[in-house]
Amino acid sequence: MTPGSVTEGTTMPRARQLAASVLDPELPMVTIEDLGILRDVAEDDQGRVHVTITPTYSGCPAMETIRADIVSTLELAGYLHVDVEFALSPAWSTDDLTDEGRRKLAEAGIAPPGPVPTGAAGAGPTPLSLSVRCPQCGSLDTRESSRFGSTACKSLWVCRSCREPFDHFKAL
Amino acid sequence: MDTPLFEYTLGLADDALISAQRMGWWISRAPELEEDVALANIGLDQLGQARSLLTYAAELEGEGRTEDGLAYLRDEREFRNVKLVERPMTDFGVAMARLLAFATYQLHLYRALSTSSDTTLAGIAAKAVKEVAYHVDHASHWVLRLGDGTDESHARMQAALDAEWPYLAELFTPIDPSLADRVADPAHLEDAVVAHVRRVVTEATLTMPEVSRALGGGRQGVHTEHLGYLLAEMQHLHRSHPGATW
Numbered sequence: 001m002t003p004g005s006v007t008e009g010t011t012m013p014r015a016r017q018l019a020a021s022v023l024d025p026e027l028p029m030v031t032i033e034d035l036g037i038l039r040d041v042a043e044d045d046q047g048r049v050h051v052t053i054t055p056t057y058s059g060c061p062a063m064e065t066i067r068a069d070i071v072s073t074l075e076l077a078g079y080l081h082v083d084v085e086f087a088l089s090p091a092w093s094t095d096d097l098t099d100e101g102r103r104k105l106a107e108a109g110i111a112p113p114g115p116v117p118t119g120a121a122g123a124g125p126t127p128l129s130l131s132v133r134c135p136q137c138g139s140l141d142t143r144e145s146s147r148f149g150s151t152a153c154k155s156l157w158v159c160r161s162c163r164e165p166f167d168h169f170k171a172l
Numbered sequence: 173m174d175t176p177l178f179e180y181t182l183g184l185a186d187d188a189l190i191s192a193q194r195m196g197w198w199i200s201r202a203p204e205l206e207e208d209v210a211l212a213n214i215g216l217d218q219l220g221q222a223r224s225l226l227t228y229a230a231e232l233e234g235e236g237r238t239e240d241g242l243a244y245l246r247d248e249r250e251f252r253n254v255k256l257v258e259r260p261m262t263d264f265g266v267a268m269a270r271l272l273a274f275a276t277y278q279l280h281l282y283r284a285l286s287t288s289s290d291t292t293l294a295g296i297a298a299k300a301v302k303e304v305a306y307h308v309d310h311a312s313h314w315v316l317r318l319g320d321g322t323d324e325s326h327a328r329m330q331a332a333l334d335a336e337w338p339y340l341a342e343l344f345t346p347i348d349p350s351l352a353d354r355v356a357d358p359a360h361l362e363d364a365v366v367a368h369v370r371r372v373v374t375e376a377t378l379t380m381p382e383v384s385r386a387l388g389g390g391r392q393g394v395h396t397e398h399l400g401y402l403l404a405e406m407q408h409l410h411r412s413h414p415g416a417t418w
Contacts, residue, residue: 058299059220088224089295091302146206147310148213156206172302 015049016041018077025065026151029108032066036096039087048081049074054092056172057152094153094172111135111157111168132168134159144168176348178232179252180355181293182242183391184281185225186253187343189243190399191274192218193406194261203264210310214271217303224296244410248400249393255386256339258399265325265332268314273336275307276368277343277361284356293355312372319376330378338386340366345391 012020019041020033032038032053040052051070055063067084074082094113097105102112111132131140139161146156147170154167195215202208226239256274261267282304285297318325346359373380389395409416 055220055299057217057220057303058224058296059216059218061216088299089291091295091299093302146210147306147313148206148210150209152213152216170306 013041013043014077015043015074015079018073018079019049019051019070022066022069022073025062025069027105027108027110029104029110030101032070034098034101034104036098036101037066037092043079046081047079049079049083051082051084052087053084054087056092058088060152092172094169097169105169106135109135109166110154111166113169113171116171132157134162134164135166136164137162142166173233176350177290177355178229179391180347180351181225181229181232183252183254185222185229185242186251187257187274188218188225188278189222190251190253190402191257192216192222193402194257197261198267211267214307214310217300217307221296221300221303224299228292228296240410244407248395248403251393251395251399251403252391253395253399254339254342254390255388255396256336256342258390258402259339259396260398263328263332265318265328266335268311268318269329269332269336271307272311272315272372273340273365273369274343275304275311277340277358277365278304279308280361280365280368281356281358284361288355290354297356308368315372315378316376319373319378326377329376333373333378334381334383337381338383341385342388342390345388 020031020038022032022038024030024032024035027035035056037053037056038051039054040050042050042052044050051074053063053066053070063086067086070084071082093116095116097113105112111134114130114132132142132144133140134142134157136159139159141160142157143160144155145158145165148154149156149167153169153172155170156165157168158165192215195211195218198211198215199208202211222243223239226242230237230239230242256270261270279301282297282301286294286301288294288297315329318329320326321329341362344358344362344365347355347357351357370380
């Protein structure tokens, strides 16, 4: 879906559809709906819209841009009173990514996150992690080259089979 | 105003804020490009936590200050961070020793705070605990690699641990009695944090330091001479150009 375009004939309220179409500025292949960070869109009888979103990471620098994009998308569609609230609780998790979002990430060469590990975070001195599938060639023979990547939500990996580097969306 | 809760929140906020500022110093100075990126991301997580905590502190104070007002317009004696986070770290081993200690403390603190009856602090903590788990993980890998590495890296990692350890104790300063049962009391976390760090240190073939405790006082606004210089750099733009944005 392109920003601002709205699919006819669905039951989702129009304001919700519009907000859901906003793209993540750092991962422009997915919408904020795909990421699971769009929590709520409420419209009152005066046409005022209140949107609630949650950050992926506490320090995510994209939040201000996302707020501005939500407001301008709705304003262009005629909603003149839009406010956007940031809610931290309940904390976002990569389990909130939709299947559609995972598919789009993989298509763009970003390995989607696995399920969030159960058990206490950081419990052991050397945590084990499962291998990540190369989004280019599908090989599981990959290695992590850096635990932190180009954005807070990603780590950097290299495939031993096709030799290509790729981003991996970390389970959180 | 609930002064003890304000002071408690400010202490957590300032620890995260000052640590973030020190992490940022490593950008372009870490041993490899990936590490520049990693420490920048860790600093960014801490900054995000600091922003939420400062916003809440300003709300508790109820005098119209904002997160920016608290970060940029307080002087040294008004900061409530521990001395651990404010001291310069020009050796990468020191950075990893400190990150291991501080992130492990934050992990245990935020985990306890996430079930606090204060729903704002609980929400911030539940978000942050998942982030700091990655920081602990990152520091643990480096401490293992350097401690169980060459003679040179082992010696420097041990020296770094010895240098940071005296400052760890201040993190466990007991809280105001009026806050009991409402927030996480760091004094109750010391054994768990030390045991957690010990597992990593032992596996890294290093020795747990046996050193006396450094003087505290950060929570009362008594700091080392290093904080003033850090604040001058962090605050000068905002003070020279109030309200500047880009």
